[in-house]
Amino acid sequence: MTDAAASRAPFVHARQVHFGECDPARIVYTPRFLDFAMEAVDAFFRERLGAGFYELNADHGIGTPFVRVELDFRSPVTPRDVLATEVRVARLGGGSLHLALTGRVGGRVAFESRLVCAFVAGDGTAMRPIRVPDRFRGALQPDP
Amino acid sequence: MTDAAASRAPFVHARQVHFGECDPARIVYTPRFLDFAMEAVDAFFRERLGAGFYELNADHGIGTPFVRVELDFRSPVTPRDVLATEVRVARLGGGSLHLALTGRVGGRVAFESRLVCAFVAGDGTAMRPIRVPDRFRGALQPDP
Amino acid sequence: MTDAAASRAPFVHARQVHFGECDPARIVYTPRFLDFAMEAVDAFFRERLGAGFYELNADHGIGTPFVRVELDFRSPVTPRDVLATEVRVARLGGGSLHLALTGRVGGRVAFESRLVCAFVAGDGTAMRPIRVPDRFRGALQPDP
Amino acid sequence: MTDAAASRAPFVHARQVHFGECDPARIVYTPRFLDFAMEAVDAFFRERLGAGFYELNADHGIGTPFVRVELDFRSPVTPRDVLATEVRVARLGGGSLHLALTGRVGGRVAFESRLVCAFVAGDGTAMRPIRVPDRFRGALQPDP
Numbered sequence: 001m002t003d004a005a006a007s008r009a010p011f012v013h014a015r016q017v018h019f020g021e022c023d024p025a026r027i028v029y030t031p032r033f034l035d036f037a038m039e040a041v042d043a044f045f046r047e048r049l050g051a052g053f054y055e056l057n058a059d060h061g062i063g064t065p066f067v068r069v070e071l072d073f074r075s076p077v078t079p080r081d082v083l084a085t086e087v088r089v090a091r092l093g094g095g096s097l098h099l100a101l102t103g104r105v106g107g108r109v110a111f112e113s114r115l116v117c118a119f120v121a122g123d124g125t126a127m128r129p130i131r132v133p134d135r136f137r138g139a140l141q142p143d144p
Numbered sequence: 145m146t147d148a149a150a151s152r153a154p155f156v157h158a159r160q161v162h163f164g165e166c167d168p169a170r171i172v173y174t175p176r177f178l179d180f181a182m183e184a185v186d187a188f189f190r191e192r193l194g195a196g197f198y199e200l201n202a203d204h205g206i207g208t209p210f211v212r213v214e215l216d217f218r219s220p221v222t223p224r225d226v227l228a229t230e231v232r233v234a235r236l237g238g239g240s241l242h243l244a245l246t247g248r249v250g251g252r253v254a255f256e257s258r259l260v261c262a263f264v265a266g267d268g269t270a271m272r273p274i275r276v277p278d279r280f281r282g283a284l285q286p287d288p
Numbered sequence: 289m290t291d292a293a294a295s296r297a298p299f300v301h302a303r304q305v306h307f308g309e310c311d312p313a314r315i316v317y318t319p320r321f322l323d324f325a326m327e328a329v330d331a332f333f334r335e336r337l338g339a340g341f342y343e344l345n346a347d348h349g350i351g352t353p354f355v356r357v358e359l360d361f362r363s364p365v366t367p368r369d370v371l372a373t374e375v376r377v378a379r380l381g382g383g384s385l386h387l388a389l390t391g392r393v394g395g396r397v398a399f400e401s402r403l404v405c406a407f408v409a410g411d412g413t414a415m416r417p418i419r420v421p422d423r424f425r426g427a428l429q430p431d432p
Numbered sequence: 433m434t435d436a437a438a439s440r441a442p443f444v445h446a447r448q449v450h451f452g453e454c455d456p457a458r459i460v461y462t463p464r465f466l467d468f469a470m471e472a473v474d475a476f477f478r479e480r481l482g483a484g485f486y487e488l489n490a491d492h493g494i495g496t497p498f499v500r501v502e503l504d505f506r507s508p509v510t511p512r513d514v515l516a517t518e519v520r521v522a523r524l525g526g527g528s529l530h531l532a533l534t535g536r537v538g539g540r541v542a543f544e545s546r547l548v549c550a551f552v553a554g555d556g557t558a559m560r561p562i563r564v565p566d567r568f569r570g571a572l573q574p575d576p
């Protein structure tokens with residue numbers, strides 16, 4: 001862990017939950033939590049790397065396809081809630097990144113997630129694994 | 145395992161992948177795989193229980209909130225593909241159900257998923273855990 | 289138009305555009321603009337009426353099913369953009385509301401939309417048309 | 433109208449409505465109807481042109497950005513319904529296509545939609561208007 005990482009505040013992405021993200025059981029539809037998680041990771045990349053999924057793809061020719069996702073649902077969420085999702089780096093491998101997310105509504109935990117992505121050059125079905133570029137590695141050191 | 149379960153063909157839900165489910169990297173956007181998984185579980189319930197998520201909720205007052213999801217992404221999927229998702233019961237607990245899914249494009253595995261849901265009475269934020277109703281237990285015995 | 293309406297600043301809902309809202313053509317997928325429009329209307333109701341779609345439904349037993357939507361797409365949008373959607377009341381009928389939206393990225397118009405919703409009691413398929421409640425009518429007078 | 437067009441059966445795209453496409457009012461969430469409409473147009477292109485949105489984009493370098501959409505909602509739809517959407521060509525311009533859609537559940541009309549798309553070369557924000565290619569014009573003659 002670098003000093004920079006040690007002194008960083010945890011990254012938190014907060015946003016209102018929407019009506020259309022809920023289902024007839026009147027709570028957020030399960031798959032939307034993975035949308036929330038990916039949206040938080042995208043915002044995290046934008047802040048830490050200066051490039052979100054779109055800019056990585058369009059400007060750098062880099063993709064970060066996800067190879068594994070785990071989600072644990074702790075409590076239901078509705079449009080009355082603002083969801084604040086904390087994103088932490090759990091591990092930085094040579095060509096992969098392990099992230100740990102916690103989504104909270106106030107002090108209550110709504111969901112936890114672990115995601116693993118690979119770094120690749122290219123996109124679509126012509127992707128070639130690459131090492132996480134050196135210019136990004138400092139910003140992706142594991143959080144305390 | 146009952147004889148009925150032993151003789152059952154595996155349940156498979158097949159459908160075309162759509163353009164709008166793909167992202168600028170020109171492959172299916174990661175969270176859509178959880179949409180695919182839930183859609184396959186819904187179709188599985190409709191066939192096995194005679195009631196999908198909607199009918200369970202509206203006609204039976206029963207919800208099946210998911211408490212845990214795992215997804216492993218094996219190969220990319222595009223709108224050129226028809227995705228065939230096999231749904232198997234891995235374990236039937238007193239008040240919970242463990243499902244194992246495999247999504248394939250032709251002979252190629254696209255994703256694997258394990259999902260756990262609880263059975264509850266009510267909906268929204270007033271949900272009370274219940275035992276999986278007896279009338280559904282026969283149809284939810286673990287697949288071979 | 290009431291003095292209150294005359295002096296009101298236009299309502300604007302701004303938010304980042306997401307990677308997963310774009311398609312393989314690398315711009316926002318057409319139907320997402322209707323998601324953006326509805327999200328802006330929901331935020332508008334929350335501010336003006338003190339109740340969004342969810343609270344109207346859950347707390348007031350009121351629905352606002354849309355009966356007509358028009359969208360004109362003026363320029364493409366990507367995740368590089370923050371979309372600011374202005375919501376104006378075009379007409380308040382006895383039991384219906386006409387809204388006019390303009391979505392902008394900086395000074396550029398991205399889309400325009402006109403939406404008409406009815407007010408109903410109940411939900412699902414048992415909806416009964418009602419007059420827009422008096423307690424809401426003041427807040428829904430046409431914008432200048 | 434060509435003889436081929438005169439003798440063609442109307443194109444209909446049918447599919448089950450999903451739980452996750454409905455909102456807490458227990459009916460399909462308004463923006464999902466535009467998803468249904470676009471999905472039907474995509475299937476129509478796949479059948480008539482031999483290339484859907486994805487193949488037009490990836491294999492032909494052609495996009496069909498929509499410039500205008502109208503939707504009229506006639507009756508609510510739930511996951512109890514199979515939605516059958518008829519797609520007709522209303523007008524073929526030099527560089528644009530006008531489509532008229534009717535979504536039905538059994539004999540009941542659920543929605544009607546008119547959509548206009550332009551044909552362009554390229555994608556993203558570097559799109560150049562083109563004439564609808566000659567090899568597609570025969571298949572896109574107005575329906576009776």
